[in-house]
Amino acid sequence: MADQTTDVLVIGAGLAGVEASLVLANAGRKVYLVERQAYFGGNVIKSEEVFPNLECATCMIAPKQSDVIENQNVELLTLTEVKDVRGEAGAFGVTLLRRARYVSLENCIGCAACFEPCPVTAANEFEEGLSQRKAIYVACAGALPNAPAIAMGECLRSKGEECTACRDACMFDAINYEDKDEEREVKVGAIVVATGYRLSGAGLPDRLENVYNAFEFERLRASNGPTEGEIRTRDGKKPKSVALIHCAGRREKGYCSQVCCRYLAKFARYAFDKLEGVEVHEFIQEVSVPGKDSQRFLETALEKGVKLVRTKAVPGISANGSGVRIEFQANGKSESDEVDMAVLAPAIEPGSGAAALAELLGIETDGFGFFRTAGSEPATATRPGVFIAGCNSGPKDMQTVVIQAEAAAAGVLKMNHKDTETGPGEETQERPAGSGDG
């Protein structure tokens, strides 16, 4: 029992990881919040506006990010991954691997003077490749921590050249080419897994010039994005017509991702707000807008003039000059449509590396690769001491992610009181799947 600790490891610093960390830290727990990217905030910070009130997502989560940075109980470890997990609930030994940033978080003030002199350019992954960045870069304006990282694989130094352009430009002695990957051991009593989601490629057509996935379209609308919020086709034109295509990977994946109907309604509003006189055509099979605020949200978009087409299946998409041809079956007839731009809602699937992490943690996944929750416990994994928050256990809207993160924190806070009560984690009730109780 000597190795028992109440410290907590939170894996993934998106909305779920941040919320769980703050609840735990406010309860007095020491939290190691690890994030494999150089920035934190996850997928949320890609959105300009979010359901239901079209608030700016970046601005919404920024105060929570400040809380993380300022909270004495939270140690945020970016560019860090979990390498090994040993032990058991109450006394896990975890090996973390921190990859070299080559920029000192203590010295860097985020002035960005190092970007311009860097001679290397590469596609910016955060912007879905819609813009270029340098080899020393931040994901987007406003990314936190406010310090860049060097993609050393792209840096001329990795190719044997003695380039010191960024170091020469830095006035604060923040660039350190000697930085090394480092392993670190931490001991924790509980682990919260909050590794998020990605958009699936399942069922998507081959890449076409003016066909966008949901993240690409979000970045077009983002004021800190590649077009500073102006919706433009890849050749820089204002689209006169935009098609929104629902359920792009639903049949292939075998489940409804449940947030797409709402965000496509939001995309329709983006289009009407930014493109005067635009035509918006939505191709839909089933309208799925659960929750008390959702239908009104959808209706607001429809009232602005969306042409809603109910199709038998997901339409076929092909190039039509620089535009997009859409072929579909509706009311028993084959029809087609031509638009300047098409936006797809792909299925949501677990983030990359979820399967390997599940194995490392010794937790079960479901048939789709999502982490399985224990019985009807909403945030408990199948191994004692491990909890789950966010879209890695299934697609969710932001509100539900926050709820699950807070519930995961409750699970952790409850753990050390086994002696007093039979509560969650120890006694779980199986409810039949599809019972309508869920």
Add this chain to the structure above:
Amino acid sequence: MGKIGLYLCECGPNIAEAIDLDRITAEIKKDAKVAGIERFKLLCSEDGKRFVTESIKERGYERVVIAACSPKQHQATFEQVVANAGLNAHVFQMVNIREQCAWATPDKEQATSKALRFIRAAIGRVRYHWPLEQKEIECSPDTIVIGGGTAGIEAALRIAQKGRKVFLLEKDEPGGTRRDREWMAARVDALRNNPLIEVYEHCKIRELLGFFGSFVAHLETREGNEVQLKAGSVVLATGAVAFDPTGLAGYGYRELEGVSTVREFEKAASDASDGHPKSVAVIHCVGREKLGYCSGTCCVEAMRVARRVKEASAETEVTEFYRDLCLPGTEHDRFYHETAKTGVRFVRFRDIDVAREGPGLVVRYRQEDGSSGSVVADAVVLSAGVAAGPANAEFARMFNIPLDEHGFFQSEHPVLNPVGTVTEGVFVVGGCRGPAGALDATAQAGAAAGKVLSALVPGRRLRLETRTSEVAEALCVGCGICVAACAYGAATLNEDRHIAVVNEVLCRGCGNCAAACPSGAAQHRQFTTRQMDQEVTQILR
């Protein structure tokens, strides 16, 4: 008003090159309002922070202005530095001359003028800054949970632990609408057997007084006794009600024999001993137009009816009439396909009408493409959504929580604080905050437990917000305008003295009362009229 020290951060070249700090120094000296001006290369560095702390002590500054980057970046850093020098953190004002001047205004002359105005404004206001006291109160770690359905029971079980009691209040008996299910019975047993949970059933809540950390609930037991309970937090889990399709045109509910709701149908099916029906029609989305939202759980519930009918008698024809299939979650597409495989027919409709013809019921429908058809059925089952409970209005008044347009409790923020409310320490979970299945309700109960366990720790005192409002008694005429302006229930009227008072525990420092007050009695401690007058005057100078 104290000696003021002004610190100018060069931020390396970031500020030094974009703003003429020499000119600023000269102009501020001319104003002769500060006791000293200090300039440093990088104030946020370890050297810089030490420099500020030591020079405040050496020169005896009593007010501090730091002109540097955004307070988002370093407000907390410098508050700590000022505190390290032995000053109250509130006699300090930060000025953003980097993001708002150096980085935003390319012309150096203009950037300098702008920075000068901002700095003068800060000096102007900091003269009227006074130390604010960090207050702490004792609080109770116990919790009152109102409602004994899934959400309430799960919240109670998660919160009760060593050092924390839970009082679960229920107007009827714990178990809610799912009382007859096996898993619920097990949870009710767990609840009743928990030594840290006191269950008050068949009780009525008369009044809730107090605030976060220290609530008092007055309740009346079935026997008519009055009981007082004290707790630091309250979880509202009063549930929702099934939408009642009575009077809804076209369905014949309560008019035609054989038309029932899902719950009625299932109850009748479990009681019945006679033969199976030949044909059953299940109609989805009943009342959705009236409700104005999709409840999210009824499509699956409607399919479950079909599955049970088919399990009992495979020959029975079952038709599911739906508008849109709402199947969120990873399990439900499969459930739908399996249901379709059992021979259940799915028909999408736009308009529907149920009528009795001879011995049976006839469901006539029209589809989106204008075609129409009909199905004869022995039984028609109406799958309706959930509606807000009628008691919400009274609880809303008692707890000062706004209701949304549908009559559900409103979250403090729909995304960031979904189970919190504007009344700090009062949480809403389950059907009372919107349609929720049992798993949703359980997750929300867990969320409320997380918030409660984290906010109220046994033995820990509650630190209050320092930047709050106060009412100057001598100026207050007791008009009550601030009471109406306050979203948090912090401003109330003291009827005896006929003045308004602000409860410091509830006040979040939004300043609405100060803005609304016609006599200048309500003031925000960090945004006094004096401070803001100085700030604006100096900016416009």
